[in-house]
Amino acid sequence: MTSTTQPTVPADSLFGLTNLPYGVYSTPGQEPRVATRYGDHVIDLAVLLGDDVFARPSLNAFMAQGHARWVEVRAEITERLQGPIPAGAVHDLGAVALHLPFEVADYVDFYASEHHASNLGRLFRPDNPDPLMPNWKHLPVGYHGRAASVVVSGTDVIRPSGQRKGPQDPAPVFGPSTRLDIEAELGFVLGTGNAMGESIGAENADRHIFGVVLFNDWSARDIQAWEYVPLGPNLGKSFASTISPWVVPLLALDAARVPTPVQEPAVLPYLRMEQPWGLDVDLAVEWNGQVVSRPPYAAMYWSPAQMLAHQTVNGAPSRTGDLFASGTVSGPEKEQRGAFIELTWGGKEPITVNGQKRTFLEDGDEIVLSATAPGADGTRIGFGEARGRIVSAKPREA
Missing domain, CATH: 2.30.30.230 (Fumarylacetoacetase, N-terminal domain)
Known part of the structure; x- marks a missing residue:
C-alpha cells in the first residue's frame, strides 16, 4: 500500500x-x-x-x-x-x-515603464523638454538579449569587464565595470509560439503566455553608455540576468489584472486592445538585506500582451521557452524606482544602505527581488525571489 x-x-x-x-x-x-x-x-x-x-x-x-x-x-x-x-x-x-525552470529558447527585454524611461531621459538628455524618445508611446521599445546568460536565483554574478569611456577620458579604457546596476523586472515565459511569417495578436497573447517570473536585468552602465549608440545594449547587458525558480502561471493572476495607464496617443491597430491589462504586482528590492525600493508593476505603460504582439508583428517566429521581460519597473515616487541609476540619480544622490552611502554595486553585494500579487478569493500569492551576489571580475584571457 x-x-x-x-x-x-x-x-x-x-x-x-x-x-x-x-x-x-x-x-x-x-x-x-x-x-x-x-x-x-x-x-x-x-x-x-x-x-x-x-x-x-x-x-x-x-x-x-x-x-x-x-x-x-x-x-x-x-x-x-x-x-x-x-x-x-x-x-x-x-x-x-x-x-532553472525552463530552457530559455530566446530572450527579449522591453522598456515598458514610462516613469523609468522618463527618468533616464531626464538624466541623459537634460536639455530636451520631452524626456521620452519620439517613438516611445507608439510602440513597446525593446532589445534582443542573450538567452544563455539567464541564470536561476542564487547564482553568483561575475562583475563584467569591457570598454568604457568617461566624459573626461581622452580615449576608451578596458576594465571591470565601476557602475554595476540592477533592473527590477517581471519576465513572461512563452508556452507556445508562432510560425515564421505569422504573428500573435494582442487579444490572444494570454493563450500563449504560460507564466511570470521575477527578473533582474543586471546592467553595467559604464559599458552600456559607451557602446549603445547607435544600436543599443550589448555587452553592458549580456553577462547575466537572474530569474526566480518558480514560474507563477498566468492562470493564477486573473485577480491581479488591472488596466494599464491611459495610452495616448491612440496606438496602431495591431496594438489595440479592448482593455490593455497590466498586473497589480508589488515588487521589493533588497540591497544587502535592506529594502531600498518597492516598484509597482501596475504603473507599467505597455501591457505584456502588447509587448508580445509587437515582438511578432513582423513575422518573427517565437517558440516554447521564449522569455520576454518588461524592462525596469518604476513608479512615480523616488522610493519606487527599480534601478539604482534612477534611485541615486546617476550616482549624484547616494542612498544609505546599512549605514553606508551607496550608488552602484560593489563586490560582495547581494540583491534580492521579491514580489506579491492579489490571488483568487482574497488571497495573496508570491513569486519567490531572484537572488544574486556580485563577485569580482575574472582576469581576461590573452
Missing part, C-alpha cells in the same frame, strides 16, 4: 492553492524533475499526477502542450492537493535544490 500524507499549509501562505507555481527541483542523487510549490513543500508532479511529462529537467515539454492542457493540469493539481498525497511526492523546500 502506498503511504500518503497531507502537508500543513497556513491559510495565509503565499503559496497556497490559488498560486501553485511550477519549478524544477532535485534531491541528492536524483535528476531534476518538475514540481509545484505548496506552502513550504515541493510537490513532485510526476508522482502526484502520474504523468511522465513532469519527470523531466525542464517545463518545456509540458508548456508545449498548450493552453487547454495548462488549464486541465492546474485543476487536477488543485484537486489532488486537497486529498491524500503520495508521501513520495512531498519534499521540504529546504531539503531540495532548485534549478
Whole structure:
C-alpha cells in the first residue's frame, strides 16, 4: 500500500492553492524533475499526477502542450492537493535544490515603464523638454538579449569587464565595470509560439503566455553608455540576468489584472486592445538585506500582451521557452524606482544602505527581488525571489 500524507499549509501562505507555481527541483542523487510549490513543500508532479511529462529537467515539454492542457493540469493539481498525497511526492523546500525552470529558447527585454524611461531621459538628455524618445508611446521599445546568460536565483554574478569611456577620458579604457546596476523586472515565459511569417495578436497573447517570473536585468552602465549608440545594449547587458525558480502561471493572476495607464496617443491597430491589462504586482528590492525600493508593476505603460504582439508583428517566429521581460519597473515616487541609476540619480544622490552611502554595486553585494500579487478569493500569492551576489571580475584571457 502506498503511504500518503497531507502537508500543513497556513491559510495565509503565499503559496497556497490559488498560486501553485511550477519549478524544477532535485534531491541528492536524483535528476531534476518538475514540481509545484505548496506552502513550504515541493510537490513532485510526476508522482502526484502520474504523468511522465513532469519527470523531466525542464517545463518545456509540458508548456508545449498548450493552453487547454495548462488549464486541465492546474485543476487536477488543485484537486489532488486537497486529498491524500503520495508521501513520495512531498519534499521540504529546504531539503531540495532548485534549478532553472525552463530552457530559455530566446530572450527579449522591453522598456515598458514610462516613469523609468522618463527618468533616464531626464538624466541623459537634460536639455530636451520631452524626456521620452519620439517613438516611445507608439510602440513597446525593446532589445534582443542573450538567452544563455539567464541564470536561476542564487547564482553568483561575475562583475563584467569591457570598454568604457568617461566624459573626461581622452580615449576608451578596458576594465571591470565601476557602475554595476540592477533592473527590477517581471519576465513572461512563452508556452507556445508562432510560425515564421505569422504573428500573435494582442487579444490572444494570454493563450500563449504560460507564466511570470521575477527578473533582474543586471546592467553595467559604464559599458552600456559607451557602446549603445547607435544600436543599443550589448555587452553592458549580456553577462547575466537572474530569474526566480518558480514560474507563477498566468492562470493564477486573473485577480491581479488591472488596466494599464491611459495610452495616448491612440496606438496602431495591431496594438489595440479592448482593455490593455497590466498586473497589480508589488515588487521589493533588497540591497544587502535592506529594502531600498518597492516598484509597482501596475504603473507599467505597455501591457505584456502588447509587448508580445509587437515582438511578432513582423513575422518573427517565437517558440516554447521564449522569455520576454518588461524592462525596469518604476513608479512615480523616488522610493519606487527599480534601478539604482534612477534611485541615486546617476550616482549624484547616494542612498544609505546599512549605514553606508551607496550608488552602484560593489563586490560582495547581494540583491534580492521579491514580489506579491492579489490571488483568487482574497488571497495573496508570491513569486519567490531572484537572488544574486556580485563577485569580482575574472582576469581576461590573452
